[in-house]
Amino acid sequence: MDNRTFLIAGIFVAVLIAVVAVFLASSDPDGLESTALIIQGDKTLTGDTPQGAQVNEDVPDRFVYEAPMKDYSLGGRLGSTGGIIAMVLGVLLSLGLVLGATKILARPNR
Structure with a gap:
């Protein structure tokens, strides 16, 4: 399995856990x-x-401090759907931060 496939599978599993976590x-x-x-x-x-x-x-x-998505919701407007959206956004935001940090830290010294 190459790195790209592994990354896509990891993102899929993380999003799946986030969606299920809303109901559990x-x-x-x-x-x-x-x-x-x-x-x-x-x-x-x-x-x-x-x-x-x-x-x-x-x-x-x-x-x-006021959290942007307090209690993993979008202000109670969408119910469970808002919770799912908030969790998926959180997973993708965390992924983006980690990938960005690794790109910065992995740069060769000049």
């Missing part, structure tokens, strides 16, 4: 979001997430 993902916060809820005092380390608990992002004198 849990709505229960995990990772950084769960940790933020613990720090806020809205959740205990070993307890379940209370219904409706949200991360308080409006803290004075703190850095605030």
Whole structure:
């Protein structure tokens, strides 16, 4: 198998996983979001997430960041279709960044 075929197969598998992940993902916060809820005092380390608990992002004198595709969606306008589009765009954007970085780093020293 040549590199081009391997790359195309890898992109296909990544997109397939992204599409399936939209339907299998849990709505229960995990990772950084769960940790933020613990720090806020809205959740205990070993307890379940209370219904409706949200991360308080409006803290004075703190850095605030709005994600372009928050919760892997396009603002709730398209439902699961928006989630699929957001995931596929994320995969392609990540691929583009990695390929761009490898092109820059693989240049011979002049």
